[in-house]
Amino acid sequence: MKFSDILGMASGGMWRNKTRTILTIVAIFVAGFTITLTTAIGAGVSNYIDKQTAGFGAEDALVITVASDSTSTGPVVYNPNSVNQFGQSFNAITTEDIAKIEKIDGVTKVTPFETSSPSFIQTSGDKFILSSQQLVAGQNLDIIAGSQPKNGEAAQIVITPEYVTALGFKNDADAVGSKVTLGVLNPLKEIEEVTATVSGVMNDSLLAAGRLYVNDTLQSKVTTIVQQGLPSTVTESFFAAVATMDSTDTATVDLIKADLTKEGFSGQTIADQIGVVKQVFDAITIVLTAFGVIALIAASFGVINTLYMSVQDRTKEIGLMKASGLSSGRVFAVFSFEAALLGFWGSVVGLLGAWGVGSIVNQIASTTFLKNLPGFTLMQFPLPSVIGIVVLIMTITFLAGALPARRAAKLNPIDALRYE
Amino acid sequence: MDHPSDAAISAVNVRKTYGKKENAFHALRGVSLSVGKGESIAIVGKSGSGKSTLMHILALLDSPDEGSVLFGQSDVSTMRTAQVNKMRNTHFGFVFQQFFLNGRQSVLDNVMLPLVIGGMRPSERKKRARAALDAVGLNDKVKNRANDLSGGQKQRVVIARALVNNPNIIFADEPTGNLDTQTGEQIEQMLFDLNREQGITLIVVTHDPEFAAKFDRQINLVDGQIVSESRRAA
Numbered sequence: 142m143k144f145s146d147i148l149g150m151a152s153g154g155m156w157r158n159k160t161r162t163i164l165t166i167v168a169i170f171v172a173g174f175t176i177t178l179t180t181a182i183g184a185g186v187s188n189y190i191d192k193q194t195a196g197f198g199a200e201d202a203l204v205i206t207v208a209s210d211s212t213s214t215g216p217v218v219y220n221p222n223s224v225n226q227f228g229q230s231f232n233a234i235t236t237e238d239i240a241k242i243e244k245i246d247g248v249t250k251v252t253p254f255e256t257s258s259p260s261f262i263q264t265s266g267d268k269f270i271l272s273s274q275q276l277v278a279g280q281n282l283d284i285i286a287g288s289q290p291k292n293g294e295a296a297q298i299v300i301t302p303e304y305v306t307a308l309g310f311k312n313d314a315d316a317v318g319s320k321v322t323l324g325v326l327n328p329l330k331e332i333e334e335v336t337a338t339v340s341g342v343m344n345d346s347l348l349a350a351g352r353l354y355v356n357d358t359l360q361s362k363v364t365t366i367v368q369q370g371l372p373s374t375v376t377e378s379f380f381a382a383v384a385t386m387d388s389t390d391t392a393t394v395d396l397i398k399a400d401l402t403k404e405g406f407s408g409q410t411i412a413d414q415i416g417v418v419k420q421v422f423d424a425i426t427i428v429l430t431a432f433g434v435i436a437l438i439a440a441s442f443g444v445i446n447t448l449y450m451s452v453q454d455r456t457k458e459i460g461l462m463k464a465s466g467l468s469s470g471r472v473f474a475v476f477s478f479e480a481a482l483l484g485f486w487g488s489v490v491g492l493l494g495a496w497g498v499g500s501i502v503n504q505i506a507s508t509t510f511l512k513n514l515p516g517f518t519l520m521q522f523p524l525p526s527v528i529g530i531v532v533l534i535m536t537i538t539f540l541a542g543a544l545p546a547r548r549a550a551k552l553n554p555i556d557a558l559r560y561e
Numbered sequence: 562m563d564h565p566s567d568a569a570i571s572a573v574n575v576r577k578t579y580g581k582k583e584n585a586f587h588a589l590r591g592v593s594l595s596v597g598k599g600e601s602i603a604i605v606g607k608s609g610s611g612k613s614t615l616m617h618i619l620a621l622l623d624s625p626d627e628g629s630v631l632f633g634q635s636d637v638s639t640m641r642t643a644q645v646n647k648m649r650n651t652h653f654g655f656v657f658q659q660f661f662l663n664g665r666q667s668v669l670d671n672v673m674l675p676l677v678i679g680g681m682r683p684s685e686r687k688k689r690a691r692a693a694l695d696a697v698g699l700n701d702k703v704k705n706r707a708n709d710l711s712g713g714q715k716q717r718v719v720i721a722r723a724l725v726n727n728p729n730i731i732f733a734d735e736p737t738g739n740l741d742t743q744t745g746e747q748i749e750q751m752l753f754d755l756n757r758e759q760g761i762t763l764i765v766v767t768h769d770p771e772f773a774a775k776f777d778r779q780i781n782l783v784d785g786q787i788v789s790e791s792r793r794a795a
Contacts, residue, residue, distance in 0.1 A: 468642070
């Protein structure tokens with residue numbers, strides 16, 4: 142018997158009792174729908190987090206600060222090297238510290254983390270406050286127009302769509318390449334102005350909301366103004382430094398971190414900083430998918446039941462086919478394929494349903510509750526995972542069909558023909 | 562009894578028992594029978610005489626506990642299941658009292674079934690099935706659903722299905738049992754025509770003495786043993 146005939150026979154058998162088949166498919170549909178939807182949300186969230194991670198910093202970057210002395214109780218002993226940042230007192234990293242860190246195995250380059258930022262940004266109209274930071278090598282922003290600021294070129298800045306509107310540009314493309322004026326406050330509380338080019342427009346980041354990024358040229362101009370006339374104890378001490386690592390595998394990273402601890406510093410990778418967020422999202426996705434899998438298990442019992450009834454209904458037919466020379470193996474194949482076909486249709490309908498709902502939800506979400514998270518597509522349906530779901534459901538229904546198919550295969554043709 | 566070289570199929574000292582110990586039912590107690598090529602044989606007996614069991618064993622649907630079945634020159638018990646399946650598919654045709662048609666499928670699909678199982682190409686099997694339906698005078702019902710036919714027409718479809726693979730032997734179990742006298746006679750005639758014109762061996766189980774009398778040979782079974790054999794007066 143040809144494979145196509147087995148398939149045809151399985152499909153024909155499946156539609157013999159339409160109501161029963163449709164109900165079974167609905168059960169599988171519910172499971173497929175749930176699994177697809179949860180994985181789609183998982184994919185959407187993890188895609189967004191990946192984008193954010195890339196925008197926040199390079200994977201091989203290690204943010205280094207001086208380890209705080211948390212072992213002693215009571216007030217912390219004064220350290221002349223401490224700097225005040227974001228309303229908190231930190232022990233600053235000095236240029237000597239940077240030299241020390243650079244000697245650690247596995248660390249290739251250490252860049253001090255400049256925190257000086259201009260006070261306002263302006264084109265020709267109103268002035269707007271801003272917070273900016275130098276782009277670290279390897280950091281990839283979620284750029285929507287133009288490009289991210291390039292180190293080594295003339296003063297460049299990247300802005301968000303909100304600034305595009307505020308600064309009076311017609312659209313994102315219009316802003317790219319335009320000149321903006323940045324006001325920087327010197328230690329005498331006087332404003333000095335710096336001109337920069339808008340290199341591009343980026344989606345605002347969830348983890349560093351409102352932060353704009355500048356290139357090294359602009360950063361050094363800003364720093365020079367901010368630290369004008371200040372002593373080297375101030376200009377040569379930094380709130381943090383960013384080290385670039387040779388390798389990002391856990392063993393190397395842990396080794397570098399241990400070395401840093403020995404020297405009195407603490408190092409955090411991007412994964413350390415946002416790993417927790419991702420873990421929480423992953424956990425939620427897994428729990429939701431587990432519900433889908435439970436639905437799938439329930440549905441597979443439906444498949445077993447449906448096929449047992451199908452075998453019973455067709456006992457005589459099976460008897461005749463076996464009498465006419467159909468082997469037990471082929472009978473098994475016909476019924477197993479019938480089960481897999483139920484899985485196929487259930488999962489395909491479930492996928493289409495989830496995709497339809499996903500598209501609508503995405504559309505609504507982007508204008509309502511996710512309005513403030515640009516670049517976040519709530520549900521994504523990557524092809525490999527979609528195919529994976531269909532294959533998974535077909536496999537499970539195929540296995541569920543094995544029991545009834547075995548019963549059909551073992552039928553004795555004479556008993557089957559005598560069956561009333 | 563030996564197995565003559567011109568025999569289509571033979572049973573040699575066949576025994577078959579169902580159940581165990583005190584519940585044991587001896588369906589066949591040492592039956593030997595040789596059916597010649599082109600012969601028509603009626604197996605006659607009361608219900609429980611073992612006539613159906615004998616037919617099932619000859620048709621290779623069941624295997625005997627003791628004794629052997631010979632097809633052509635080979636002992637069937639030494640064959641593998643796949644070979645036996647293939648033999649039934651290519652050499653045997655079946656007609657049962659119940660039609661065993663798939664009511665929702667077309668007449669053509671029903672007739673094609675043995676060829677589908679045999680793995681024949683779709684174009685070829687359609688041609689053969691049409692020819693078989695032609696032979697039973699149902700060429701105008703090819704596309705009809707099997708359920709829409711009358712009882713006599715259904716049994717003709719079954720005969721078309723039995724002869725679609727050009728079998729050597731047609732086995733029939735009470736082929737006219739479900740039909741009124743007139744259509745029953747038509748079916749009888751059709752089977753004897755196949756026997757005479759195409760030389761197909763006919764092995765039929767029946768309890769109808771009138772029908773049995775029309776066969777070349779009648780085998781009377783009582784309690785699993787052949788008690789008498791009679792030949793039709795030539």
